[in-house]
Amino acid sequence: MVVGAIASIGLYTGFLKDLARDGNPHGHDHSDLYHEESHRHEHDHDEDSHAVDGVTRQFYPTPEPDRVILNVTETPEKSLAVNWRTDTTVVENFLEWAVATSGPEFQQNVSRVSARKETLRVKHGDEPVIKANYFSAEVNNLTPGMRYVYRVGSSSGWSEWHQVRMPRPDKLAFIYFGDAQNDVKSLWSRVIREAYKTTPDVDFMLHAGDLINRHDHDLEWGEWFYAGNFIHATIPGVMTPGNHEYGKGVKLSPNWRPQFNLPKNGPKGLEETCYVANYSNLKVISLDAEQIDESPYYAEKQARWLDSVLTHDPRKWTAVTLHYPFFSTKPNRDNEKLRGTFKPILDKHRVDIVLQGHDHAYGRGMVNNVTAGAGVKDSKSGTMYVVSVSGPKMYDVSNDPWMQRKARNTQLFQIISIEGDKLSYQAYTASGELYDAFDLIKSGKRPNKVVNHIPSTPERQ
Numbered sequence: 353m354v355v356g357a358i359a360s361i362g363l364y365t366g367f368l369k370d371l372a373r374d375g376n377p378h379g380h381d382h383s384d385l386y387h388e389e390s391h392r393h394e395h396d397h398d399e400d401s402h403a404v405d406g407v408t409r410q411f412y413p414t415p416e417p418d419r420v421i422l423n424v425t426e427t428p429e430k431s432l433a434v435n436w437r438t439d440t441t442v443v444e445n446f447l448e449w450a451v452a453t454s455g456p457e458f459q460q461n462v463s464r465v466s467a468r469k470e471t472l473r474v475k476h477g478d479e480p481v482i483k484a485n486y487f488s489a490e491v492n493n494l495t496p497g498m499r500y501v502y503r504v505g506s507s508s509g510w511s512e513w514h515q516v517r518m519p520r521p522d523k524l525a526f527i528y529f530g531d532a533q534n535d536v537k538s539l540w541s542r543v544i545r546e547a548y549k550t551t552p553d554v555d556f557m558l559h560a561g562d563l564i565n566r567h568d569h570d571l572e573w574g575e576w577f578y579a580g581n582f583i584h585a586t587i588p589g590v591m592t593p594g595n596h597e598y599g600k601g602v603k604l605s606p607n608w609r610p611q612f613n614l615p616k617n618g619p620k621g622l623e624e625t626c627y628v629a630n631y632s633n634l635k636v637i638s639l640d641a642e643q644i645d646e647s648p649y650y651a652e653k654q655a656r657w658l659d660s661v662l663t664h665d666p667r668k669w670t671a672v673t674l675h676y677p678f679f680s681t682k683p684n685r686d687n688e689k690l691r692g693t694f695k696p697i698l699d700k701h702r703v704d705i706v707l708q709g710h711d712h713a714y715g716r717g718m719v720n721n722v723t724a725g726a727g728v729k730d731s732k733s734g735t736m737y738v739v740s741v742s743g744p745k746m747y748d749v750s751n752d753p754w755m756q757r758k759a760r761n762t763q764l765f766q767i768i769s770i771e772g773d774k775l776s777y778q779a780y781t782a783s784g785e786l787y788d789a790f791d792l793i794k795s796g797k798r799p800n801k802v803v804n805h806i807p808s809t810p811e812r813q
């Protein structure tokens with residue numbers, strides 16, 4: 353089954369591109385607002401000039417660490433991976449950590465590691481060059497469930513002490529966000545903050561691609577870090593790239609690898625974009641959707657890799673995230689070839705839930721292809737497919753019956769928790785209203801049982 357699926361990848365390139373490249377070719381895309389904005393400021397800048405205006409200057413680096421982020425690791429119950437940034441005057445930085453104590457006495461028992469440094473120079477359109485030093489460091493052999501504190505920096509400036517609880521083996525919870533992408537500071541910030549307020553004690557936050565709009569626009573990354581602020585430094589992130597994290601020539605955002613510190617355990621060449629994280633009871637997999645779409649080579653690599661990491665996996669639960677949806681919410685979008693190639697692998701290994709973005713609407717359902725026709729679907733499948741959106745850009749939603757619950761024009765975040773044989777899922781709107789809920793229950797070798805708890809709120813059209 354998988355071999356056949358892999359063989360078909362040869363036919364499978366560029367099909368999503370027309371729909372996907374730079375947003376929606378058939379509708380209004382807010383991305384142009386950013387573009388126009390950049391032309392309004394006609395300044396004469398040299399490389400080191402940071403004098404743009406108050407709005408953008410807040411996103412320039414200083415000697416003090418900023419953009420501090422915790423990243424998921426391959427062994428997230430026992431290790432932490434941190435990333436942060438300073439200006440280029442700072443050449444040496446450290447990560448310090450300790451077991452959290454009830455008072456400030458942890459400071460007497462601090463461990464320190466040196467950070468790796470990478471200098472990044474980025475330029476977007478007519479805007480000035482932004483140069484920064486990005487630092488990354490890891491801590492291993494930590495105790496599951498235990499609280500730690502850490503800070504990053506040097507004598508040139510330190511971050512505050514951030515506090516983090518390591519995941520517990522028996523109980524896990526996380527937040528899932530669809531595309532943030534546009535007006536991230538202005539209109540996405542309330543969504544991540546509401547999510548944090550709703551369930552702050554989660555183990556990770558999952559971002560299903562299109563975190564920003566222009567892959568090489570550092571100031572948009574600045575907005576993303578600004579919006580999440582200390583939440584990024586407190587809860588590890590699982591980031592998968594979308595089409596907007598890629599530029600022409602399938603070029604990954606220059607910021608991606610310097611500013612994140614994600615696992616490098618996927619296919620060679622897809623470090624930090626295609627990877628796996630192993631919790632005791634859950635395997636989380638990020639697939640690089642744009643490289644599936646654009647490159648037969650990387651599509652095949654990812655298909656073989658996915659099959660291999662799912663083979664003989666002892667964990668009860670598996671979640672896959674990728675930006676392009678297996679089943680679309682948008683009218684006239686249908687990623688038939690993605691399904692043809694990767695769905696047999698998900699089916700073979702009984703993947704429980706697939707978390708996606710790209711369609712700028714909400715829809716979820718447990719669906720399958722009917723063998724009689726690729727466009728025909730029925731509801732006998734063990735896998736729950738979800739498409740969601742957290743940012744303000746909105747597309748129409750179709751009436752395709754695969755969706756057991758759907759929404760148009762709604763910013764959402766999802767809270768997913770796993771304990772034993774039960775996965776509980778809730779989708780909340782940006783204003784904190786429960787919009788959708790279900791449980792998945794493991795029942796031996798049969799497909800997961802779905803218990804819907806859909807609130808009586810009318811469907812948002």
Ligand SMILES: [Fe+2]
Binds near residue numbers: 709710
């Ligand atoms: Fe997208």
